[in-house]
Amino acid sequence: MAHRHASRPTRSSAPTPPLALAGTLLQRTLRFAEPPEAVLARTLSGANRVGQRLRHALADALYGALRALPQLHWRWQRLQGGTPAPLDVAALRDDAPACQALMALAWPIDAAPWLAQADATSAEVVAEWQARAQAVSLDDAPEAVRLGLPEWLVPRLQAQVGGELPLLAAALRAPAPVDLRVNLLKARPAQAREALQQALGGTVSTTPYAPHGLRLPGRTRLSGVPAYEQGWVEVQDEGSQLIVALVGARRGETVVDFCAGAGGKTLALGAEMRDSGRLYAFDTVARRLLALPARLARAGLTNVVTMQLRDEQDERLERLAGKVDRVLVDAPCTGLGTVRRHPELPWRHDPASVAQHAALQQRIVAAAARLVRPGGSLVYATCSLLREENEDVAAAFTAHHPDFVVQPAAERLAAARVPQAQALVQGPYLRLWPHRHGCDGFFAAVWQRRG
Numbered sequence: 001m002a003h004r005h006a007s008r009p010t011r012s013s014a015p016t017p018p019l020a021l022a023g024t025l026l027q028r029t030l031r032f033a034e035p036p037e038a039v040l041a042r043t044l045s046g047a048n049r050v051g052q053r054l055r056h057a058l059a060d061a062l063y064g065a066l067r068a069l070p071q072l073h074w075r076w077q078r079l080q081g082g083t084p085a086p087l088d089v090a091a092l093r094d095d096a097p098a099c100q101a102l103m104a105l106a107w108p109i110d111a112a113p114w115l116a117q118a119d120a121t122s123a124e125v126v127a128e129w130q131a132r133a134q135a136v137s138l139d140d141a142p143e144a145v146r147l148g149l150p151e152w153l154v155p156r157l158q159a160q161v162g163g164e165l166p167l168l169a170a171a172l173r174a175p176a177p178v179d180l181r182v183n184l185l186k187a188r189p190a191q192a193r194e195a196l197q198q199a200l201g202g203t204v205s206t207t208p209y210a211p212h213g214l215r216l217p218g219r220t221r222l223s224g225v226p227a228y229e230q231g232w233v234e235v236q237d238e239g240s241q242l243i244v245a246l247v248g249a250r251r252g253e254t255v256v257d258f259c260a261g262a263g264g265k266t267l268a269l270g271a272e273m274r275d276s277g278r279l280y281a282f283d284t285v286a287r288r289l290l291a292l293p294a295r296l297a298r299a300g301l302t303n304v305v306t307m308q309l310r311d312e313q314d315e316r317l318e319r320l321a322g323k324v325d326r327v328l329v330d331a332p333c334t335g336l337g338t339v340r341r342h343p344e345l346p347w348r349h350d351p352a353s354v355a356q357h358a359a360l361q362q363r364i365v366a367a368a369a370r371l372v373r374p375g376g377s378l379v380y381a382t383c384s385l386l387r388e389e390n391e392d393v394a395a396a397f398t399a400h401h402p403d404f405v406v407q408p409a410a411e412r413l414a415a416a417r418v419p420q421a422q423a424l425v426q427g428p429y430l431r432l433w434p435h436r437h438g439c440d441g442f443f444a445a446v447w448q449r450r451g
């Protein structure tokens with residue numbers, strides 16, 4: 001085998017464009033200024049436009065590299081000789097040759113032909129790295145490397161799932177299915193399912209827990225599909241749908257979605273309310289709320305009022321203090337329950353960012369609670385797996401708010417006709433795990449304000 005390419009590439013032996021592009025994609029993603037989809041769109045534009053098949057291959061390699069970053073890094077270091085050092089993401093993103101090598105190792109086997117077509121030398125380098133890496137075992141690698149997780153995360157997750165940690169880590173590495181929520185304002189679940197099966201030609205299953213959820217087999221493009229274009233279905237993970245079920249919004253009520261973002265849960269809440277009453281969608285980031293009007297129109301919702309908050313203390317909130325039936329706080333969090341869809345997240349966060357999120361979450365839930373009327377309810381939710389952002393935040397809120405009483409999530413889920421509600425809770429809280437429930441990881445606590 002020619003070792004010319006297998007050694008650490010240098011400037012004088014610069015790799016050919018597709019692999020150089022691949023390395024740039026990984027370097028840019030690891031700066032965490034924008035998500036991988038945005039990095040792909042920005043990088044593969046203008047002079048760097050590539051054909052669709054190569055573009056897909058580059059995207060698959062990028063997601064594959066993010067999903068297996070410590071393993072690839074370990075193997076790459078072993079191939080360099082010497083003792084592997086712990087993965088240092090800040091150093092890696094400045095190391096172009098290393099990023100190219102990791103992307104070569106992550107290049108999808110079935111996409112080798114597209115690479116060979118685009119550039120024979122890149123294809124040769126990929127084949128060579130991959131062949132050499134096969135001989136490198138992970139058996140003597142540290143646990144975090146074998147699990148594919150950052151070191152700081154391992155003890156935190158271990159404390160919660162114990163011996164299930166390898167299953168959880170594997171579930172986090174696997175790509176997520178596409179879940180849909182049927183919009184009851186426009187279609188019945190069976191009707192939507194049949195329409196989708198006809199349009200997509202594959203089997204569409206129902207989700208095991210969310211009452212109005214459908215699951216598509218693998219990656220599917222929905223644009224142009226009539227049931228989607230007409231607002232019969234919305235893309236929404238089953239876990240998100242279960243958070244909405246927990247809120248239990250009803251016709252004619254006043255409901256606040258305090259951290260509405262692009263409105264995924266707002267749309268579901270509005271449908272639960274059958275487009276009656278008043279639904280407020282707040283967020284501090286105007287850009288996120290911008291997507292909402294078009295989505296509301298497609299979903300057939302007219303009962304939603306959106307407002308950009310300055311922060312959670314915005315004085316305009318005073319008008320609603322003590323008046324709202326149900327408040328949902330879908331709090332900003334590390335998102336570590338959504339790693340299947342966002343494999344960059346474990347590398348973006350660290351214990352300091354977890355602590356920062358927890359502090360913000362405490363402030364937001366306390367501010368949002370002021371809106372709840374006596375007898376009304378509050379739901380605090382995150383898509384994080386970490387106790388610091390979940391049970392700890394909920395416990396601190398309960399300790400400081402004696403007028404709020406924790407409600408068992410299982411009861412609320414059962415009332416919303418969620419099957420096997422007991423399997424979805426830990427103590428009084430909703431706790432969804434990718435390896436147990438097949439959806440993103442979610443946490444939610446529910447309180448009722450004393451009347």
Ligand SMILES: C[S@@+](CC[C@H](N)C(=O)[O-])C[C@H]1O[C@@H](n2cnc3c(N)ncnc32)[C@H](O)[C@@H]1O
Nearest residue numbers: 259260261263264265283284285312330331332
């Ligand atoms: C988990 S995301 C919401 C996702 C959204 N609910 C959905 O279902 O698509 C959290 C949101 O909280 C917003 N946020 C951050 N700080 C906030 C604050 N102080 N008050 C209200 N919203 C805030 C973020 O901009 C972000 O859109």
